Amino acid sequence: MTTKQLIAQIHKKKSFLCVGLDVDLTKIPEHLLKEEDPIFAFNKAIIDATHEFCVAYKPNTAFYEAYGIKGWMALEKTINYLNTNYPEIFTIADAKRGDIGNTSTMYAKAFFDDLGFDSVTIAPYMGKDSVEPFLAFEDKHTILLALTSNEGAFDFQTKKLEGTALYKQVLETSKTYKNAQNLMYVVGATKATYLQEIRQIVPDNFLLVPGVGAQGGSLKEVCNYGMNKNVGLLVNSSRGIIYASKGENFAQEAMKNAKELQNQMAQELARKF
Numbered sequence: 001m002t003t004k005q006l007i008a009q010i011h012k013k014k015s016f017l018c019v020g021l022d023v024d025l026t027k028i029p030e031h032l033l034k035e036e037d038p039i040f041a042f043n044k045a046i047i048d049a050t051h052e053f054c055v056a057y058k059p060n061t062a063f064y065e066a067y068g069i070k071g072w073m074a075l076e077k078t079i080n081y082l083n084t085n086y087p088e089i090f091t092i093a094d095a096k097r098g099d100i101g102n103t104s105t106m107y108a109k110a111f112f113d114d115l116g117f118d119s120v121t122i123a124p125y126m127g128k129d130s131v132e133p134f135l136a137f138e139d140k141h142t143i144l145l146a147l148t149s150n151e152g153a154f155d156f157q158t159k160k161l162e163g164t165a166l167y168k169q170v171l172e173t174s175k176t177y178k179n180a181q182n183l184m185y186v187v188g189a190t191k192a193t194y195l196q197e198i199r200q201i202v203p204d205n206f207l208l209v210p211g212v213g214a215q216g217g218s219l220k221e222v223c224n225y226g227m228n229k230n231v232g233l234l235v236n237s238s239r240g241i242i243y244a245s246k247g248e249n250f251a252q253e254a255m256k257n258a259k260e261l262q263n264q265m266a267q268e269l270a271r272k273f
């Protein structure tokens with residue numbers, strides 16, 4: 001999917017919501033455990049109930065890898081289901097990969113060619129030759145961790161190196177990579193006030209913003225500081241939507257929570273556009 005198509009979807013749906021598909025078998029409704037593939041059954045129900053209100057889905061691969069081959073097969077079924085039934089929706093493999101060049105190429109093939117995701121999250125720590133193999137894929141997006149939502153972000157990311165915070169160096173340096181137009185960045189909603197400075201460095205790139213909902217980030221603050229002329233935001237909520245209820249009505253309750261966030265997003269969009 002191109003960035004232009006993503007922006008068009010955001011305006012059409014009045015939403016920049018990304019629903020996180022982080023399936024934990026101890027948290028899903030019990031009746032689904034009888035299904036042949038409980039993870040896929042859960043995802044299918046959540047997707048069918050919430051797709052009107054979001055523009056992106058983000059399975060975090062950890063929640064699939066944890067269940068071995070069955071988990072990986074459920075991930076494959078989920079992305080195939082999305083690409084077949086909702087091809088207008090942007091898909092993110094939250095895998096946080098990145099390695100020496102030839103290995104990164106194989107990771108990129110796995111997520112872009114084999115599974116067919118639109119984007120993948122990448123850790124920037126190994127630098128240019130670990131990121132550029134992902135950027136080489138046309139109309140695919142590489143989402144680089146910049147300033148993450150967790151407390152540990154302060155261990156390294158905000159520390160100054162030669163006078164500049166490390167996360168700012170990630171933003172500045174990655175702009176010089178080949179095909180940098182395919183870059184997006186992760187910035188946690190819990191660090192919303194940093195977005196003002198981040199937007200000075202990367203005014204045009206899309207930002208994937210996790211941390212609204214269960215982690216307590218403020219959607220309003222994210223919009224105030226992070227929205228750009230193309231909206232430029234994908235705000236993720238995982239647990240806050242998919243685990244709204246553990247009962248038979250889980251998908252309906254997830255829909256209510258997605259709709260509530262979409263409503264707030266529509267108001268933010270109306271204020272700016």
Ligand SMILES: O=c1ccn([C@@H]2O[C@H](COP(=O)(O)O)[C@@H](O)[C@H]2O)c(=O)[nH]1
Pocket residue numbers: 020022060094147148149150186187188210211212213214215236237238239240
């Ligand atoms: O900085 C980051 C980067 C990634 N994540 C991931 O996003 C979701 C958030 O889930 P919630 O349930 O809405 O808290 C999850 O997959 C994280 O691994 C992040 O939270 N922060």
